[in-house]
Amino acid sequence: MAAQAEDLFGDLDNRMAMLQAGLDLIDQGFTLFDQDLRLVAGNRAFAEMLEFPQELMRIGTPFEAFMRYNAERGEYGPGDVDALVRERVDAARQFQPHTTERERPGGQIIAIRGVPLPHRGFVTLYTDITEQRKAERLIRERNADLEQRVLERTRELRRSEERLRLITDAIPALIAYIDKDEVYRFANRGYLEWFRRAPHEFVGCPVAEVIGPALYDEVGAYIKRALAGEVVSYEYAMQVDGETRHARSEMVPEVDNDGEVQGAFVLSADITEQKRTQATLMQAQKMEAVGQLAGGIAHDLNNMLTVVLGNLSALEERTRGNADAQELVEPALLATRRGAALIKRLLTFSRQQPLEPRPVDVVELVDGLRTLLRRSLPENITLSLQVGGGLAHAMTDPHQLESALLNLCLNARDAMTAGGTLTLSAAMLQADAGEAAALGVPAGRYVSLTVADTGHGMDSSTLMRACEPYFTTKRFGSGSGLGLAMVYGFAQQSGGALRIRSAPGEGAVVSLLLPATEKVPAPTAEPDAVSTRSRTSPLVLLVEDDADVRQVVRRQLVDLGYMVVEAADGREALDLLSQIDEIRYVISDVVMPGGLDGPALARNVRATRPDIGILLISGYDHGSAGADEFPLLDKPFTKPELAAALAGSLS
Ligand SMILES: Nc1ncnc2c1ncn2[C@@H]1O[C@H](COP(=O)(O)OP(=O)(O)OP(=O)(O)O)[C@@H](O)[C@H]1O
Ligand SMILES: [Mg+2]
Structure with missing residues (x-):
């Protein structure tokens, strides 16, 4: 090794x-x-x-x-x-x-x-390291490319999100999303506007905080149910800027792949208008039913009363001179007449009073009412008439309109026991489809006459029932509860509407809407009669001891458009004059029983009420002292003669 x-x-x-x-x-x-x-x-x-x-x-x-x-x-x-x-x-x-x-x-x-x-x-x-660097560069390039694509995708997503927001903002629905912790995560413009909030006061905020404890008490349970996986729908009311607004909401839970609820979509719709229309409709249906009932009864009773009245009148004539019998007949007659008057009002309410609609110049009509209104109001109530130009004619029955306005003004007066201001104004109103539906009239142009007062106003339950016949809050004997019912019936029958707005302590604003017409009445051959009719119906006190003559003259006056109260002698006439402020003319017979003859009565009137027109009528060759101080019309006379004499009596 x-x-x-x-x-x-x-x-x-x-x-x-x-x-x-x-x-x-x-x-x-x-x-x-x-x-x-x-x-x-x-x-x-x-x-x-x-x-x-x-x-x-x-x-x-x-x-x-x-x-x-x-x-x-x-x-x-x-x-x-x-x-x-x-x-x-x-x-x-x-x-x-x-x-x-x-x-x-x-x-x-x-x-x-x-x-x-x-x-x-x-x-x-x-x-x-060429290859290594090349690979690295490739990876870098790929990454950059990827990043670019992510960037583009993000941009696209943002664009589509913006588009989605644009769409959700444009549709007339309230859309929101609530996460499982009851925090708002999304709200479209409609939703934000409904709650009068800016986006930053919404997204990321707990629901209870945004909608407030009162509303949360009402809807919180539904939110919890939706977040437990249930589709729920509910309605709620909310006070916004002092106005009650209604909404209907539907909540749909969002469930992920594991079956877990992640949150819930809220879809709401503003149903305030719908609610209002519904209420109007229900009210109209109720009034319709009451009207039918009242109309039916009034109609039947009217027929019966006609028979009673006819027979009582005959009885009264036959028993003249029999004091005992007269004592029995007279109260019966009086009650029957009152019954007939009442039925007439009920018939107006149930829209069965014959109307004579024609184009009416409301400026002229209100002008004619001025004196009567002024006289009907106590000193502590200021009367403000704001009825100017630019008004179309209203298609309506002028006499009924006068009586309706008078009714509204008397209600205003009664509501201002401590004094105040009564404003009678007129304006044109263009009712679009929505407004017309809420009022229960066809869309179109209306002349709106409004009586506003500064009185005690009405609470909502009084407001709901004010137009019902026999609904009154006035003490027994001072109100029959038929005033507004009549005005309501008249408005309906005229194709118009009655709108009352009031709150306790805030007075009342009552508007009578009548269809406007472009047609203006053509001048007719009988100018006197027309001009008398187109003004208010002045009240004439007719003093005449002869019932037959009285009846004839009354008929003539009514035909000329006057309203008439009757007295059989001078004393009775003075009595009525002291009680009825609205009397504008006194037509009196010269020779009358009871110690107060025509001229004496006329002098008395001139002294106490110089604004009242006086016309004496006589069937005799008049040697009566003082008869030449006043305009005199010889009996018998024709309608135009009477009209002319009355017209001259005011001077
Ligand atoms: N301007 C008003 N201000 C306050 N409350 C009003 C007003 N107008 C009407 N009302 C209320 O509506 C009720 C019904 O009114 P309506 O005119 O139908 O009857 P009335 O005035 O009570 O009686 P009548 O008019 O038959 O003499 C009134 O009793 C009152 O409570
Ligand atoms: Mg009234």
Whole structure:
């Protein structure tokens, strides 16, 4: 064994040859330079990798020769060859460990690692890392490409998210997403607007915090059920800016592949308008039913009362002079007449009162009501009439309209016991489909007459029932509860609507909507009659002891558009005058029983109520003292004669 070892390592040449052969088998290039920078050893991989000619590969070749060879063939790029060589030789002389990488002109990349030896000189290892670098570069490029694609995908996603948001924001639905911890994760614009919130007050915030404890009490249980995996739907009401708004919500849980609920989608719709329409419809249906009932009863009773009244009247005539009988008949007659008046009001409510609709100038009509209104209101109520130009004519029955406005004003008066302001105004209203549905009328143009007061107002239950017949909050005897019922019936029958807005302590605003018409009434041949009719129906006190004459004159007055109260003598006339402020004319017979004749009555009226028009009528050749102080009309007279005389009586 020892001999064999001796044999192997004994001969230096042999050993060098073996070492060389071993070095030549290594893939890496290898060189060893001594302290004078002369080649001690190098291997084949070195020569081949760096393409050095064989003659350089001899022992003793100076390091500089390799550098120069390289510099000259352009391995170190352009520049002065000596300088390039010197630079490298100087660096080598430092005998410092170093690692560099060099790309050769052909693209080959060589990693060079120099390691100094203990006794000066150094070993250098050359590795061809072209492939490795190429792979790395490829990976880098791939990565960059990947990154670019991710970037694009992200951008696309963001774009599609934005598109989704745009769509969800555009649809008229309220959409949100709540995660399993009851925190909002998404809300579209509709949802945010519904809650009057900005996005940052929403996303990431707990539901209970956003909607407040009151609403959470109401809907929290549904949210929990949805987050337990159930599809739930519910309705809720919410106060927004002092207004009650209604919504219907549906919650759909989001379940992942493992069957776990991750959150829930909320889809809500604003159903405030729908609720309002529903309420209007229900109210209208109720009123319709009540109206039918009232109308039916009124109709039947009316027929019966006609018979009763006819027979009682006949009885009254036949028993004249029989005081006992008259005492029995008169109250019966009175009650029957009151019954008939009541039935008339009920018929108005149930829309069975014959109407005579025609184009009415509301400005003129309200103007005609001015005096009557002023007189009906106590001193502590200010009357403000705001009925100006720009109004179309209303298609309606003027007499019923007057009576309706009067009713509304009396309600306003009764609501302002401590005084206040009553405003009667008129405006045009263009009702679009939604508004019209809420009012229960066809869409279109309406003349709206509004009576507003500053009185005690109504709570919601009074408001709900105000138009029902016989609903009154006034003490027994002071209100029949038929006023608004009549106005309501009249509005309905006219193709319009009645709208009441009120709150306790905040007065009431009652609007009567009547269909507008472009048609204006054509002037007719009977100008007097028309002008009298188109104004308010003034109240005439007719004083005449002869019932037949009274009846004839009353008929004429009613035909001319006046309302009439009757008195049989002067005393009764004074009584009525003291009780009824609305009387605008007194038509009196000259000669009357009971000590107060026509002229005396007329003087009294002129003294106490100078604004009342006075007209005396007489069937006799009048020698009566004072008859010439007042306009006088001889009996019998025609309707136009009466109209003309009345018109002159005010001066
Ligand atoms: N302007 C108003 N302000 C406050 N409450 C009102 C107003 N108008 C009507 N009301 C309420 O509505 C109820 C019904 O009114 P309606 O006119 O139908 O009957 P009334 O005034 O009580 O009696 P009537 O008009 O038959 O004399 C009233 O009793 C009152 O409670
Ligand atoms: Mg009333």
